[in-house]
Amino acid sequence: MFAYRAARFLPNKLITALINRRSLSREEVQRLAEQREAIWYIEEEDPIEISQCYTGTGERLFDGYPMEFSPARPFVIEIEDGHIVGPNAVVFSEDHQVVIESIRSEEFDLNLLKRPDDLHVPPSVFAIFIRRLLNIYSYTAPYYEEDCVFPLISPDASYYHWVVEYLPKLRLLEHYERQTGRTPTVLVESQPRDFVRQSLHLAGVDPLRYREWTNVERRVKRLVLPIHQLQGLKNRAPHRSRYDPSRTGLEWVRTRMRSNISDGNTGGKERIYVSRQKVQSSRSRKVANYDALVELLRDYGFTTYVLEELTFEEQVELFADADIVMGPHGAGLVNMLFANDPLVIELLPEYKKTPYFYYISDMFDFEYEPIVSSTTDGDLLVDIPDLRSRLNALGI
Known part of the structure; x- marks a missing residue:
């Protein structure tokens, strides 16, 4: 003060x-x-x-x-x-x-x-x-x-x-x-x-x-x-964002971490949904209709993970085997770095559309699909029929 x-x-x-x-x-x-x-x-x-x-x-x-x-x-x-x-x-x-x-x-x-x-x-x-x-x-x-x-x-x-x-x-x-x-x-x-x-x-x-x-x-x-x-990045004043990326720095992190995990986890088979349902925060960005979402994703071969329950090495191993990475906007999506060439599907709340993960996807030539969702009390309300149509359109 x-x-x-x-x-x-x-x-x-x-x-x-x-x-x-x-x-x-x-x-x-x-x-x-x-x-x-x-x-x-x-x-x-x-x-x-x-x-x-x-x-x-x-x-x-x-x-x-x-x-x-x-x-x-x-x-x-x-x-x-x-x-x-x-x-x-x-x-x-x-x-x-x-x-x-x-x-x-x-x-x-x-x-x-x-x-x-x-x-x-x-x-x-x-x-x-x-x-x-x-x-x-x-x-x-x-x-x-x-x-x-x-x-x-x-x-x-x-x-x-x-x-x-x-x-x-x-x-x-x-x-x-x-x-x-x-x-x-x-x-x-x-x-x-x-x-x-x-x-x-x-x-x-x-x-x-x-x-x-x-x-x-x-x-x-x-x-x-x-x-x-x-x-x-500043959501309310995008033009005042301070962003000084280093693609080579991120590439170094990606290469170093992947080189130190056990072999055999880079086949690109996992369809990962990153859950935020256990995040303790006033800005948790959980999914309000989570059960319906999980039921839909199960039909498309997704497995739900709570990353807070995994060690860092387990997360690197998991994402090194990722074919698709999907989840609400949140820090866990940065693990896309450790994947080979994933499709990244980000659920963006209508009130917070910041391109943190789009930037990384674009720098590494990952396919990126944004899905903007309405919200209720800060949590995402995913349009299930629309998401099903989007997943079909993507050939998943």
């Missing part, structure tokens, strides 16, 4: 001066790292152009969302005498400047705060930044607790964002190790969620290599920080 009030009532010029003095943008931290020869790039990615999406009835979907992307070139830097502060592990340089690359914000590209002359910045955005700045005077670590650390802590609760934004960073970690010969300690969240632990294990990160974050300051001799390619 204090941060928001300060952001709202302090003069814009004063806040701008504070931000410029106490922060490092992506461009600034890259330039400093280049001067120190402490930055390592990997290959530049080709531009990504997403094709227009239509429903089976010809309705055009996802208007207003960006459809063309020029992915940032992935890099990893080494910060000497760095500090990590607070529950979200915000990084500070040796000069006590906050490194914006370490702050995840779907609300706004915080790098733009460094050049706000003609920019309208909401008070809530300044508040995000000021809250981070309040930590800079609380350093108490008198010595290097670690020689070399790679922070991998997601402040987002979503499985989707962990898979598409954080697991690809392991590719940059391995690149750093090859270039320097050093093996950083991987810093993970306190009491890691099951999918965090299990996905790191399947990716080849030994549990003995990582350490849990204790939500306090840590001083590090060599702080290894990768680019953060945020992939957030």
Whole structure:
């Protein structure tokens, strides 16, 4: 609350001066790292152009969302005498400047705060930044607790964002190790969620290599920080979405995970329905007429799965054998990444038509079929006769 009030009532010029003095943008931290020869790039990615999406009835979907992307070139830097502060592990340089690359914000590209002359910045955005700045005077670590650390802590609760934004960073970690010969300690969240632990294990990160974050300051001799390619979409303001995809990063996750599962699970036979009936959330997007839906899907050879009941490795094995992936809009659909060439059928609630999973489908040339459903109290009310007709039209 204090941060928001300060952001709202302090003069814009004063806040701008504070931000410029106490922060490092992506461009600034890259330039400093280049001067120190402490930055390592990997290959530049080709531009990504997403094709227009239509429903089976010809309705055009996802208007207003960006459809063309020029992915940032992935890099990893080494910060000497760095500090990590607070529950979200915000990084500070040796000069006590906050490194914006370490702050995840779907609300706004915080790098733009460094050049706000003609920019309208909401008070809530300044508040995000000021809250981070309040930590800079609380350093108490008198010595290097670690020689070399790679922070991998997601402040987002979503499985989707962990898979598409954080697991690809392991590719940059391995690149750093090859270039320097050093093996950083991987810093993970306190009491890691099951999918965090299990996905790191399947990716080849030994549990003995990582350490849990204790939500306090840590001083590090060599702080290894990768680019953060945020992939957030704003349903109410599509044009303000912050989406920086990395197809090669997702391909790395896909290949690495599939290479570490047992053989014989890639025949493409499974017809998977991803159930959200057990999701505990006010925005659960369950299916109100679930029994009727399951009865219909049984006729078409679908098996229903509750992914929360499976380990990460079991999910990868399941989807590696997928022919069709179907389910309501939700994080579990990101597992389509581990399939060979699936048909993806997404049940979209009429109030939340965001193209997270269409983007992935299009980038990997998966066939995608959107089905928009009416809702009741936030849950989907699937038109069963219409769905049957759509499945028949698809030749299922």
